[in-house]
Amino acid sequence: MEKIRSVNDLARHINEAAKIENTPPRLEDLGRTVGALTTAWPNNRGIYDQLKRLADFIERTKAEIAAIRPDDVKREHLPKATDELDAIVEATAGATNRIMDAAEVFTELSNRMTPEDADKAMNAVTSIYEACSFQDITGQRITKVVKTLKVIEARLEQMVSSSGLEGMAPAPRLTAVPEGDAALLNGPALPGAGHNQDDIDALLASFDN
Amino acid sequence: MAVDTNMNVLIVDDYATMLRIVRNLLKQIGFENVDEATDGAQALQKMKLKKYGLVISDWNMEPMTGIQLLREVRNDPDLKPTPFIMVTAESKTENVVEAKKAGVSNYIVKPFNSDTLKGKIASVLGAF
Numbered sequence: 020m021e022k023i024r025s026v027n028d029l030a031r032h033i034n035e036a037a038k039i040e041n042t043p044p045r046l047e048d049l050g051r052t053v054g055a056l057t058t059a060w061p062n063n064r065g066i067y068d069q070l071k072r073l074a075d076f077i078e079r080t081k082a083e084i085a086a087i088r089p090d091d092v093k094r095e096h097l098p099k100a101t102d103e104l105d106a107i108v109e110a111t112a113g114a115t116n117r118i119m120d121a122a123e124v125f126t127e128l129s130n131r132m133t134p135e136d137a138d139k140a141m142n143a144v145t146s147i148y149e150a151c152s153f154q155d156i157t158g159q160r161i162t163k164v165v166k167t168l169k170v171i172e173a174r175l176e177q178m179v180s181s182s183g184l185e186g187m188a189p190a191p192r193l194t195a196v197p198e199g200d201a202a203l204l205n206g207p208a209l210p211g212a213g214h215n216q217d218d219i220d221a222l223l224a225s226f227d228n
Numbered sequence: 229m230a231v232d233t234n235m236n237v238l239i240v241d242d243y244a245t246m247l248r249i250v251r252n253l254l255k256q257i258g259f260e261n262v263d264e265a266t267d268g269a270q271a272l273q274k275m276k277l278k279k280y281g282l283v284i285s286d287w288n289m290e291p292m293t294g295i296q297l298l299r300e301v302r303n304d305p306d307l308k309p310t311p312f313i314m315v316t317a318e319s320k321t322e323n324v325v326e327a328k329k330a331g332v333s334n335y336i337v338k339p340f341n342s343d344t345l346k347g348k349i350a351s352v353l354g355a356f
Contacts, residue, residue, distance in 0.1 A: 112244075115245050119245075119249070119252070141256065145256060145341075148252050148253055148342070149253075149339070151245065151249055152245075152246065152249050152339040152340070154243070154245045155241075155245060155246040155317075155338060159288065159317050
């Protein structure tokens with residue numbers, strides 16, 4: 020951006036900016052404009068002070084956005100959260116099907132029971148089927164959460180784009196990276212990401228060799 | 229009039245688990261001839277090939293939703309009289325109103341129990 024040295028420079032700059040229609044102002048551009056204005060009127064303390072406050076505010080806002088590490092959130096945290104939610108749906112579906120397999124066996128066995136026992140057994144089986152519908156509701160709720168995460172991702176992208184932070188070095192992490200024993204706590208692994216019991220047994224056995 | 233439990237029933241849901249649950253509950257009520265479809269388009273295709281005495285459909289499916297299926301059914305002179313029960317987690321007033329406008333026979337909110345399913349079927353088809 021050219022340096023603004025006079026009121027005429029400023030008027031020309033504003034006119035040029037006004038020609039760019041339908042383009043939302045970027046935080047980065049605003050910051051540069053305000054910076055140029057503070058240089059233009061170093062002796063007018065009233066305007067200078069106000070512009071300085073505005074410039075400081077823009078810098079603080081940029082720093083705060085950078086501190087969120089939007090790229091990390093978009094590339095790492097959101098996809099990870101989505102994968103975890105998908106894994107929940109998969110695991111509950113698997114468990115539900117196993118429960119229903121067992122209930123269906125029970126239904127078949129009820130044919131060999133006395134009518135009274137068969138009635139009781141079938142009432143219990145019905146309760147199992149009814150309870151299993153939780154999986155459908157859980158799946159629908161999780162789908163809603165995943166959609167919300169997608170919206171957050173899109174908004175983050177918009178925020179990064181309008182702040183002019185694309186390509187900038189990320190701010191340091193605000194949350195401490197776990198160390199020692201705390202770093203070992205990752206919770207359940209996603210399918211294929213961790214070891215199964217056979218892997219663990221093989222690993223343990225390898226220490227004995 | 230007693231319900232004819234030998235009739236063909238079509239259940240429509242994109243969750244395999246839910247299809248299995250409804251099929252098993254229907255079996256316990258006495259319905260043996262139960263077919264399944266995983267969205268509205270597949271259901272419509274099946275309905276054009278076979279006569280069903282009852283359709284039990286979810287709302288939220290892709291590409292054709294339950295409400296779209298219902299409208300298609302009610303706009304088809306051959307399929308129009310088919311009793312149609314919506315079984316869905318969509319429980320807002322506007323959903324129920326929309327389904328009623330489209331010609332739904334009854335509406336069940338998930339999660340539901342066997343008694344509710346049986347009661348709604350009876351209200352549509354007659355007592356068991």
